[in-house]
Amino acid sequence: MERGLIALGAAIAIAIAAGAAAIGIGLAAGKAFEASARQPEVAGKVQALMMTAIVFIEATAIYALVVSLLLIFAF
Amino acid sequence: MMTVMSYISEFWHHFVEKLIEEIKIGDIGEEISHAIAPNILFSARIAGKNWLISDAVVATWGVMIVMFFIIWYLAKKMELVPNSKRQQLTESLVNILIKLCQTSGMTYAQAEKVVPYVGSIGIFIALTNMVTLLKIPAPSKNPAFPITLALINIVYVVYMSIRLAGIKGFWASLIYPKAALLPFKILDYLIKPISLSLRLFGNVFGAYILMEFIYIIIPIIVPGVIGLWFDLADGILQGVIFTYLSVTYIGEVLEGAHHAREAAHS
Numbered sequence: 001m002e003r004g005l006i007a008l009g010a011a012i013a014i015a016i017a018a019g020a021a022a023i024g025i026g027l028a029a030g031k032a033f034e035a036s037a038r039q040p041e042v043a044g045k046v047q048a049l050m051m052t053a054i055v056f057i058e059a060t061a062i063y064a065l066v067v068s069l070l071l072i073f074a075f
Numbered sequence: 076m077m078t079v080m081s082y083i084s085e086f087w088h089h090f091v092e093k094l095i096e097e098i099k100i101g102d103i104g105e106e107i108s109h110a111i112a113p114n115i116l117f118s119a120r121i122a123g124k125n126w127l128i129s130d131a132v133v134a135t136w137g138v139m140i141v142m143f144f145i146i147w148y149l150a151k152k153m154e155l156v157p158n159s160k161r162q163q164l165t166e167s168l169v170n171i172l173i174k175l176c177q178t179s180g181m182t183y184a185q186a187e188k189v190v191p192y193v194g195s196i197g198i199f200i201a202l203t204n205m206v207t208l209l210k211i212p213a214p215s216k217n218p219a220f221p222i223t224l225a226l227i228n229i230v231y232v233v234y235m236s237i238r239l240a241g242i243k244g245f246w247a248s249l250i251y252p253k254a255a256l257l258p259f260k261i262l263d264y265l266i267k268p269i270s271l272s273l274r275l276f277g278n279v280f281g282a283y284i285l286m287e288f289i290y291i292i293i294p295i296i297v298p299g300v301i302g303l304w305f306d307l308a309d310g311i312l313q314g315v316i317f318t319y320l321s322v323t324y325i326g327e328v329l330e331g332a333h334h335a336r337e338a339a340h341s
Contacts, residue, residue: 048178052323055316059270062277069280073108 006075010068017064024057110287113217131214138202179326185239189325192231197318204279204310215279225272228321229264236328248331267324275313282309
């Protein structure tokens with residue numbers, strides 16, 4: 001019973017974080033493409049900024065991954 | 076003809092039997108817990124303390140020796156006019172890093188000072204993550220390794236930004252838009268190493284567990300294909316991101332110092 005609840009908690013943790021991170025990365029990438037289509041001359045700079053933003057957004061999903069791994073293996 | 080056909084069908088039959096025996100799913104959780112436990116190879120008692128040598132230490136030293144030879148090969152016998160492919164490769168690698176530094180707001184002279192450290196730490200992380208190709212667990216699987224790297228990195232970032240922008244410039248970047256933001260900027264320097272180490276650890280550890288899982292359930296062909304991403308591309312990407320972020324952190328400080336200097340002049 002308890003192991004099942006822990007597994008469910010880990011699944012919910014990673015699912016919410018991964019979904020939210022996917023939405024965030026999608027928004028960031030979409031806006032970046034829009035910006036570089038309007039102003040192709042700053043495309044390089046926009047791409048670099050987008051990479052930074054995506055790395056930071058992805059980090060939140062990684063934190064959730066670490067938490068759910070801890071839930072599964074440390075308890 | 077008949078004998079060949081019967082031989083083939085018999086062979087196929089045995090093959091399927093063997094395969095089903097191979098992929099019989101045991102207690103996966105047990106096997107994965109065994110795989111992620113730190114693997115102590117040998118321990119020694121020196122000066123009243125127990126020194127544990129895990130596989131991460133051995134892998135790290137192995138990678139350092141390999142990296143020494145790679146860099147020695149890339150950097151030996153430089154000429155003013157490059158006429159070997161080796162030197163052109165080295166120069167283009169350094170050029171990419173210098174371009175990266177320049178896009179985050181450094182001058183060429185400043186970029187030349189930063190590149191040796193960030194480049195070598197990027198190559199080091201990429202090589203340590205690529206160790207999983209040889210079925211050796213990556214050192215980043217052990218939390219001590221990414222935490223150490225992140226701490227070294229943040230000390231280097233603070234040291235380098237003070238050296239490049241001066242202690243006054245560093246202070247100006249701390250209070251750059253408003254002085255009220257100072258506590259948050261200091262908090263930022265505590266969160267940066269946590270974020271750096273957790274990113275590296277989470278990525279490598281997650282990839283390692285997934286690869287172990289795939290090795291257990293489908294031991295043929297599939298791990299090789301999926302491993303191309305999780306062992307090779309993801310490992311190199313982590314090294315690139317580590318380099319990129321440390322350059323960005325230094326660039327942020329320089330930008331703040333630059334704005335403060337402009338504000339003081341006008």
